[in-house]
Structure formats: C-alpha cells, structure tokens
Amino acid sequence: MMRCLRRSGSLITLVLLAALPVLAQEGEASPVDSPIGWIFRWLNFAIVFGAIAYLAWKKGGPYFRAQADEISQKIAEGARAREAAEQKRQEVQAKLANIESEIAAIRAESKRDAEAEAKRLRTLAREEAEKIERAAQAEMAAAERAARMELKVLAARMAVERAEALLRKELTPNSEAALFQTFVQELERSVN
Numbered sequence: 001m002m003r004c005l006r007r008s009g010s011l012i013t014l015v016l017l018a019a020l021p022v023l024a025q026e027g028e029a030s031p032v033d034s035p036i037g038w039i040f041r042w043l044n045f046a047i048v049f050g051a052i053a054y055l056a057w058k059k060g061g062p063y064f065r066a067q068a069d070e071i072s073q074k075i076a077e078g079a080r081a082r083e084a085a086e087q088k089r090q091e092v093q094a095k096l097a098n099i100e101s102e103i104a105a106i107r108a109e110s111k112r113d114a115e116a117e118a119k120r121l122r123t124l125a126r127e128e129a130e131k132i133e134r135a136a137q138a139e140m141a142a143a144e145r146a147a148r149m150e151l152k153v154l155a156a157r158m159a160v161e162r163a164e165a166l167l168r169k170e171l172t173p174n175s176e177a178a179l180f181q182t183f184v185q186e187l188e189r190s191v192n
Helices: 001-026 035-058 060-170 173-191
Strands: none
Touching: 035 060
16 A cells, blocks of 8 residues: 555656646746756656656566566477477488488398299299199009000900910811810829
8 A cells, every 4th residue: 555655656746747847837938948948858858767667667577577488488488399390300301311221121122022922932833833743644654554454454355366266266176176185184194
C-alpha cells in the first residue's frame, strides 16, 4: 500500500513539473523562446524521460527480463535443434558416403551367391545326369540280359529243331535198331 502511495505521489509530482511551464506562460509574453524556457524544456524532457525510464526499469524490468530469458531459452533451444540437425545431417552424409561401399558389398555378395547357386545347380544337374545315366545303363544291362536269355532260348529252340530235323533225316528204321542195340549193350556192361 505504501508503495502505491509513493508511486502515486511521484506521478503527481511529475505531472505538476511537466505542467509548470504551461502555467508559467500565462502572464508572460513568450518565455518559451527565452533561454530559461529552453532550460525548462530540457529539464522537463529529462524529468519525463527519467520517469519513463524509472517506471520501465521498475515495472518493465521483470517483464523485459522474462522476455530476455524466454528469448535466450528459445535461442538455446534453436542452438540445440541446430546441433541435432547438424548431427543428423552428418549421419546422413556418413551413410551416403558409405552407401557406395555398401552397394558394392551387396553386389559382390549377390554375385557370390549367384555363382554359388549356379555351381550348386550345375552340380545338381551333373548328379541328376549321372543318376539318369546309371539308370539307363542298368536298364540297358537288363535289356541286354533279357535279349541274351531270349537269344539263348531262341538258339536252343533252333538247335533242337535243327537236331530234330537232322535226326529225322538220318534216323531210319535200321539206324534206330543199331542205335538201340548199342544202348542195350552199354547197359549190360554197366550192370556188370
């Protein structure tokens, strides 16, 4: 409360001091142009300016300090944001710098993988071809055995037919009797 009274008193005093030159002009001709008028003008200006500066300092000081603190915080936040952005930019540049080597590594790896896959496929094809060849050889061997058996059967049948034909041709009733006689004689000898 006391503060408010002091300020009100200070304000009234300042207003009266500011109005003093106007009140002084009522009776005189033109004190404004006199040297004392100029001194009062400058004195009035200094008082008003001082009062405004005083009020700004006392009342506006915390406001301006708060503004200054807020501005400095925003500047600090901006600096941190700029540092974070700079760090991200450097990370991106590092990644971009390494991207060529990463691409080359990926290409080399994919080439190795493709070569390994091609080699695996060639090996698999070769193994399959060998299996097919072994199966074909086994099938041919079986076919050959079957053909030989068939050939033997055919040869035996032909031999029997030929022998039968020869026997029919050479066997006459006289030769049959002689052959029978020989057979019987051999049997008698073998029994004894």
